[in-house]
Amino acid sequence: MPSKRLSVVVTRRLPDEVETRMKELFDVELRSDDTPMTRAELSEAMWRADVLVPTVTDTIDAALIGQAGERLKLIASYGAGIDHVDVETARARGILVSNTPGVVTDDTADMVMALILCVTRRIPEGLSLMQAGEWSGWSPTALLGGRLGGRRLGILGMGRIGQAVARRARAFGMQVHYHNRRRLRPAVEEPLEATYWESLDQMVARMDVVSVNCPHTPSTFHLMNARRLQLMKPTSVIVNTSRGEVIDENALIRKLKAGDLAGAGLDVYEHGTDVSPELRSLPNVALLPHMGSATREGRIEMGEKVIINVKTFADGHRPPDQVVPAML
Structure with a gap:
């Protein structure tokens, strides 16, 4: 039976x-x-x-x-x-x-690079211009972004996804840095040509792009708080495909509105589907509906x-x- x-x-x-x-x-x-x-x-x-x-x-x-x-x-x-x-x-x-x-390691890492490109190359602004029918033609100074090659990428959380992001970033010519609870073994770190920072504060202050790839736990809640966001360079951008609670969203909005941060690419939000209207209205932000692994x-x-x-x-x-x- x-x-x-x-x-x-x-x-x-x-x-x-x-x-x-x-x-x-x-x-x-x-x-x-x-x-x-x-x-x-x-x-x-x-x-x-x-x-x-x-x-x-x-x-x-x-x-x-x-x-x-x-x-x-x-x-x-x-x-x-x-x-x-x-x-x-x-x-x-x-x-x-x-x-x-x-x-979904590779799928999410692909989306990290997509968001980095979106923000640094001002793709949402270009899409908005085209969808509104307001494009009048090519201009030498219109929608100038920045190239990825040579930029410093700071990865917050160097697990499977963080390492997959590092491999892709190297292919784009970016310099890879990371902060993790524990330093990677040399056999893992060296092929990625990744620089380890024990101090998250010191790392974020020097990066051109910060990618959040750590899980949400009590110890990572608002890990990127107002003080750490303030340490970031005004020309830098932040992307998050992990969990919204890792970033203090109100503090992020204040920095973006003040021009103290060049942009943000987000696939997750602190309050789930309740996305701030202020965040949605900012031109230098790329927002996706939690589709990193989709x-x-x-x-x-x-x-x-x-x-x-x-x-x-x-x-x-x-x-x-x-x-x-x-x-x-």
């Missing part, structure tokens, strides 16, 4: 290939429309499921975990970020947590990782991408 299949609840629409494979393997409940579950719906799902598959749009906090049913044994998050799940409370309840690291290939690979984590757990083994509090 075949063993009973795990009951799996998926909180958002996933690519068809992923949903179809889940249907083949598990007793899966799929989302009919692509809207986030309400808090009440999440609570109900966590009561009836063996496995919950949430995304970054679902806040799985201590209160929700406390209401979970005895059946729930795995939260297999669809995404690399894990700051939306209270991992410590889940662990205390005997609920494992997994994520999908690594699969490639079809990446989304499918994320789903495959979720399936592997759930299937491994169903077979009685530790999910390969299990997250524990010590990792945060």
